[in-house]
Amino acid sequence: MQDPHCHSSSIAVDRPAETVFEIMAEGLSQGRWTLGSYDRRELEPGVFVGTSLFSGKQTFVRLKVDRPRLMVDYDVGPSLETMRFRNMSRVIPGPVLNMEADRCVVTLLSWRMADQSEAAWLQTATSHEAEMFLIKGLVER
Numbered sequence: 001m002q003d004p005h006c007h008s009s010s011i012a013v014d015r016p017a018e019t020v021f022e023i024m025a026e027g028l029s030q031g032r033w034t035l036g037s038y039d040r041r042e043l044e045p046g047v048f049v050g051t052s053l054f055s056g057k058q059t060f061v062r063l064k065v066d067r068p069r070l071m072v073d074y075d076v077g078p079s080l081e082t083m084r085f086r087n088m089s090r091v092i093p094g095p096v097l098n099m100e101a102d103r104c105v106v107t108l109l110s111w112r113m114a115d116q117s118e119a120a121w122l123q124t125a126t127s128h129e130a131e132m133f134l135i136k137g138l139v140e141r
Contacts, residue, residue: 007125010107011132015139017070017093017104023139024089024106025065025072033134035127037061037076047080054123086110106135 013020023029027048031040037050037059048061060083062075070091077083087110094103108128112121 005112007110007112007121007128008107009125009128009132010105011136012099012103012105013136013139014103016102017091020104020106020135020139021067021070021091023135024091025063025067027061027063030061030063033131033138035131036124043080054127086113106132108132 023033027042027046028040031038031048031050034050035053037048038053040048040050040061042048043060046063046065048063049058050061051057052059057078060077060080062083064073064075066072070093072089073085074087074089075083076086087108089109090107092105092107094100094105097105099105108131110124110128112124116124
């Protein structure tokens with residue numbers, strides 16, 4: 001069954017989980033791989049704005065970092081006032097999955113809004129799948 005409410009993308013990375021988590025949990029670093037909020041700047045601690053490579057419009061993001069669990073919630077919106085929870089990332093250390101300690105799996109989850117068009121949802125899902133390869137490339141090189 002294809003999940004109509006949540007899309008997940010994952011990729012194995014040849015780096016320790018803590019190293020990979022840094023690119024998921026730091027807003028400026030995240031602006032190097034996220035297509036919907038690229039080339040970010042920090043507005044205030046934990047709040048960033050970048051440019052969508054799709055529309056050219058600004059996208060605002062607030063990171064809620066849970067370091068002990070290697071997890072980040074992302075509030076996203078077209079303005080500071082309209083940001084809302086949309087995405088979550090989680091980095092799973094290799095040993096948890098019977099992999100080597102210098103490997104991990106990074107996962108990005110995104111939930112579909114009830115009023116989101118099919119085309120917009122497809123763009124989100126497809127871009128998140130591509131972003132997995134950008135993340136892998138950034139941390140492995």
